[in-house]
């Protein structure tokens with residue numbers, strides 16, 4: 065990342081062109097939101113001069129980075145707002161709620177001790193009412209179901225001598241979607257990798273989003289340290305959740321910049337982190353992507369939603385293009401903005417209406433497309449889409465894995481005991 | 495467009511201004527796989543993209559073709575431009591002056607004083623940046639200077655303001671896109687004025703995403719012509735042009751990498767293999783057969799030479815006259831000799847020529863024929 069974005073941002077870079085405001089989904093949805101130009105560079109100037117300008121509006125920022133991408137002058141707009149958010153003073157009730165929302169890893173651990181009980185009680189109307197009264201969590205939404213965490217490094221048969229990669233599951237896959245985690249591992253194996261599961265916790269995005277940079281700092285430190293060995297040995301890190309991916313690529317370095325040792329480690333992790341689809345496209349460019357797909361028996365009409373934290377990684381639209389190669393798949397890129405969920409934002413009672421208003425454009429685009437399923441790699445985008453439209457939303461990895469022929473494995477490179485691809489094993493591009 | 499996921503493209507276009515978008519469209523129209531990379535949008539918040547042709551004429555090579563291509567492109571995108579090389583129209587500005595143009599989008603084209611007898615300049619209560627009284631008075635004077643007899647009256651309408659909102663063109667633009675009720679409210683407010691005039695000139699607020707259908711709806715309902723006047727940034731008509739072109743280009747297969755500056759051009763032995771983008775974590779590498787640099791006025795430092803100029807087929811050369819890379823072309827304001835207020839004409843012409851060149855279609859840009 066360019067220096068002035070990551071480090072000290074020159075406020076003089078801001079030419080007040082308002083490009084950032086025109087890209088902000090909250091500006092679109094909330095008539096009174098002051099917008100990134102005001103909350104970012106303009107207020108930062110005052111904050112630096114010690115002028116009191118704390119405002120609750122910083123809490124309404126989704127952290128979607130759309131302002132950053134729109135700024136032609138590389139002002140670090142959303143980072144400036146995130147810092148103001150961390151310094152913002154909250155009411156006690158919100159402090160309590162945000163304590164929990166900032167720690168989905170802890171919540172996951174507690175809730176998955178006996179997941180059946182958690183899911184049962186979170187589903188009860190009265191419980192949801194109480195959470196609304198005491199925690200200011202909207203009763204409109206259902207909580208995601210928790211599952212026993214049993215995502216482990218696969219016991220790969222000795223014959224798999226593929227390139228070692230480390231899968232960073234993050235808390236949602238670990239506690240709510242371990243099944244997806246297993247599919248990711250399978251996909252990696254099918255494409256010549258030898259995957260293992262990182263023994264890490266939450267990436268820290270939720271802590272940052274809830275203005276808790278101390279917790280985020282702890283998460284970043286723990287994660288960085290636990291992945292260093294793998295990275296030093298040349299392994300790449302793979303993320304399947306776009307928010308985790310964004311965090312590993314930028315957030316750790318931001319958080320740890322004051323500690324030279326940790327900062328170096330964070331930069332190394334960042335440089336070696338790949339989104340799953342990004343990795344698969346690289347594999348394709350190297351002629352090593354497994355295209356042993358089953359022949360199509362029917363058409364599958366899909367709509368793709370690119371999560372904000374996917375767009376902010378600058379890797380193009382790898383999932384959209386990968387799925388276009390699958391026989392029978394018809395996929396449309398919705399390109400209809402932010403879903404409005406922003407992780408825990410949409411759970412907060414006072415923010416629920418804004419969350420739904422932001423998602424309005426996306427909901428309309430989905431309804432107009434009427435797909436058999438929406439694919440998107442972010443779990444909270446999936447929740448918001450299902451909540452806002454009733455259409456099913458799944459991770460693209462599931463669609464891709466399902467597309468492989470039953471004998472795809474024997475054609476994958478790693479099935480070769482020598483570990484090296486052989487030409488006659490080349491899956492043909494039909 | 496091939497159906498394959500890859501970071502290799504036929505052509506990379508750097509810059510999302512008028513030049514970059516035009517060349518992306520030209521290359522894609524010839525079936526090339528196009529990546530458009532850019533650190534941000536072009537100068538669209540500052541204007542509406544009107545085109546003034548200076549020091550060029552119908553004899554300028556490729557100009558007629560490029561202009562026709564741009565009009566067709568914008569039409570397909572839903573924000574069609576009207577006009578031609580030898581056309582001269584006068585479009586009202588927020589300062590109450592007239593800007594001479596050869597091409598303008600359909601939502602501004604009718605602002606020419608010869609097109610109407612009675613014009614209402616309509617301000618909106620609370621929108622302080624648009625002074626309809628001042629604009630109407632000045633337009634009347636300037637119209638008569640141009641030998642036109644159109645009469646200008648100032649009007650003001652009141653629109654509902656949401657709680658906590660400050661009236662602004664961006665807010666109104668979003669509401670025009672999103673709220674059918676707002677569009678009806680605007681129509682109802684304008685209706686009494688429309689019955690007495692043949693043109694309504696109003697601040698640019700008719701949507702950031704709207705196209706011909708949404709804007710012509712209002713004209714039809716009112717039974718009179720409409721001309722938007724772009725305000726101080728952000729200019730809603732300018733943003734609309736960018737948004738509509740982006741959506742259209744995506745539809746024809748252009749891959750966008752928006753928000754990431756080019757860090758380095760990968761030039762080796764006289765050829766450019768691709769670019770490195772400043773992306774999170776590590777630079778993203780994208781490769782291509784051809785690179786078109788449309789990165790605007792102050793972007794010359796991307797080239798690995800302190801001083802440079804361009805050949806007639808728009809290849810950058812160093813101070814010794816040697817081509818820097820035989821597959822790099824340059825378009826738009828980076829050519830450095832563009833007069834500020836005729837920048838769009840050159841951006842369209844050179845963008846088109848470069849896009850075609852990438853597709854192996856030799857179009858000529860004779861540099862000598864402009865000022």
Ligand SMILES: Cc1cc2nc3c(=O)[nH]c(=O)nc-3n(C[C@H](O)[C@H](O)[C@H](O)COP(=O)(O)OP(=O)(O)OC[C@H]3O[C@@H](n4cnc5c(N)ncnc54)[C@H](O)[C@@H]3O)c2cc1C
Pocket residue numbers: 136508509510511512513514531532533534535536537538540541543544545546754755756757788789790791793796825826827828832834835836837838839841
């Ligand atoms: C206030 C103002 C008013 C104007 N009014 C008019 C007018 O009325 N009529 C007229 O004809 N012209 C006008 N112009 C000039 C006109 O806007 C430009 O000359 C013309 O649009 C140039 O287009 P372009 O595509 O070459 O460059 P730009 O629109 O400047 O686009 C450059 C693009 O390159 C990108 N970029 C820059 N550096 C990098 C990098 N390192 N990596 C990746 N991307 C990069 C930028 O983000 C941007 O997207 C005006 C200009 C201004 C500033």
Ligand code: SF4
Pocket residue numbers: 077078079080081082083084085100101105134135136137138139141
């Ligand atoms: S887009 Fe960038 S330069 Fe423009 S107002 Fe926003 S922060 Fe400032």
Ligand code: SF4
Pocket residue numbers: 087088089090091099100124125126127128129130131132141142145
């Ligand atoms: S990060 Fe997103 S929500 Fe926050 S100010 Fe920027 S564009 Fe708006």
